[in-house]
Amino acid sequence: MTPGRRYDEDDVRIRPNRRGSRPRTKERPRHADAVPARVVVVDRGRSTCLVEGTDGGHLVTAMRARELGRTGVVVGDEVALVGDTSGRADTLARIVRIDERRTVLRRTADDTDPVERVVVANADQLVVVAAVADPEPRARLVDRFLVAAYDAGMDPLLCLTKGDLRDAREVLSTWAPLGLDAVVTSRGEGGIVGLDAVRERLHGRTSVLVGHSGVGKSTLVNALVPDADRATGSVNAVTGRGRHTSTSMAAMLLPDGGWIIDTPGIRSFGLAHVDPERVLGAFADLRDGEQECPRGCTHDEEECALDAWVAAGRAGSAGPERLASLRRLLATLRGEREPDMQRGRDREDQSSPLQ
Ligand SMILES: Nc1nc2c(ncn2[C@@H]2O[C@H](COP(=O)(O)OP(=O)(O)OP(=O)(O)O)[C@@H](O)[C@H]2O)c(=O)[nH]1
């Protein structure tokens, strides 16, 4: 090495190894040739990856190389592919590297389940989709998503759909004290309206759409990505629940840059992996009220200052409901309820309407 020259990774790779024989280049050409791609669909061990190109890119089916060990591949992962990356029918490439994830959105089956799943990797924004009606907005589910976004370090965006069915302002007022960015879409004569504001928020970023089944996520994706072809369903008039129509999660490129990831049919979103002490951080309308709380306050005790904060109107008109939502969430995360009861509670979280 010439003096003053930086000792970088390349030097390490071509340096003769300890035994002083051959340079350690054995694996290198293969990885150097690897093609960068993004995982768009994962289906039973096979991943569909998009290799971007000037022609809009092409899809490649790939399997995880054994050398990756147990690391799973999830939608949104940025990977390196080797082997046949042509994407032609009946070809299978290998994923030899998963790039370090910038963010991970996690969930658990319920609030006490020790097994956490990574839902999506490398997303910047969590778009919480809720319908103003049909189905009624589930405030507690929205709160859960906001906690998940906060925990993952993703920016939250509230997207209220079906603005044609009811004045969205009534619903928006619930979250107004949070200073949450929000957009409203509706069905109009020529299709979905309000899309420009949505496009502006999605531009150049990776956004994940989450929301209760039937709120209109797939409809939104189809309107934003012309060839997305996401299956949409109708809401059951009797139960108000959406049917599971678009079956698998998928990442799609937006026409003017950026990615959108649809997560169909989510019915519960457990947060067992979230430290209860961090939950209040996601309740921007309540968290400043904590300053008067006794040290180590569980926010479920008599001395908790949040009651006074809410009573003074500092958290807006929805304050009491928001505090109740926070407390329920904290209680289930602390495991104060039996899992069975908790599942019942989860169902209730989703089926009890906002108003
Ligand atoms: N009135 C009205 N109906 C809408 C609007 N957007 C979607 N819908 C309808 O709502 C129903 C459910 O929409 P989907 O897009 O399938 O809902 P989803 O969120 O993708 O549901 P899952 O795939 O089950 O998660 C469909 O019948 C849509 O036509 C809207 O803005 N206004």
Ligand SMILES: [Zn+2]
């Ligand atoms: Zn407190």
